[in-house]
Amino acid sequence: RINHANEAAVEAAIEQASRSWDPKAPKPMILAQGPAVHELLRDSSLHLMCESFLFFPVPGVPQTTDSIIARARVKYIIDYNKPMTAEYELAVRRGTPIFSRSGPLLDRTVDYFHDTASELDTLTMYKVDSAK
Numbered sequence: 001r002i003n004h005a006n007e008a009a010v011e012a013a014i015e016q017a018s019r020s021w022d023p024k025a026p027k028p029m030i031l032a033q034g035p036a037v038h039e040l041l042r043d044s045s046l047h048l049m050c051e052s053f054l055f056f057p058v059p060g061v062p063q064t065t066d067s068i069i070a071r072a073r074v075k076y077i078i079d080y081n082k083p084m085t086a087e088y089e090l091a092v093r094r095g096t097p098i099f100s101r102s103g104p105l106l107d108r109t110v111d112y113f114h115d116t117a118s119e120l121d122t123l124t125m126y127k128v129d130s131a132k
Contacts, residue, residue, distance in 0.1 A: 002104050006123070009101040010039040010078065013125035014046075016099040017076055028075035036078040036123070049074060054084055065091040074128050081122040095126030 021027065029047040032040055037050050053068055065087045069077075079092050102122045 005103040006035050007039050009103065009123045010036045012101060013078055013099040013123065014040070014043075017125060017127070029073050030076045030078060031069065031072075031074045032078040033080055033084070035080070040078075051084055051088065054088055066094070069128060077126045077128060079124050079126065092126055095128045097124050098127050099125040 027046050029049055030040060031049045031051065033051055037048060040046055040048050049072055054065070057063065065085075069091055076098075077092050077095055100122060102120050104120060
């Protein structure tokens with residue numbers, strides 16, 4: 001149930017965003033968290049970035065989340081309800097929400113020892129304003 005709800009939410013978010021994409025242009029860079037990454041990998045034409053840069057920074061190179069997102073030319077972010085870090089949350093919230101869906105979605109806080117199928121989470125897709 002969780003997997004189906006997550007797949008449907010990610011597909012709907014991409015469908016919403018892709019309405020404004022030029023079909024002849026390369027597809028934009030999308031920053032996504034784990035569960036959405038799994039679904040987005042089904043489309044090999046998408047440019048995808050995961051949030052691992054938060055946990056594996058380049059040693060000796062001070063960088064902000066905003067600067068990494070800008071340098072990677074991220075145009076969309078798919079985010080779940082639970083922020084990864086305060087700085088990441090701030091960077092994400094600077095975008096414009098273009099799609100949101102709540103349901104029994106899987107995020108990084110999944111508890112494998114209890115029934116989480118009845119818990120609700122929210123997936124939101126943001127258009128990154130600085131990458132327009």
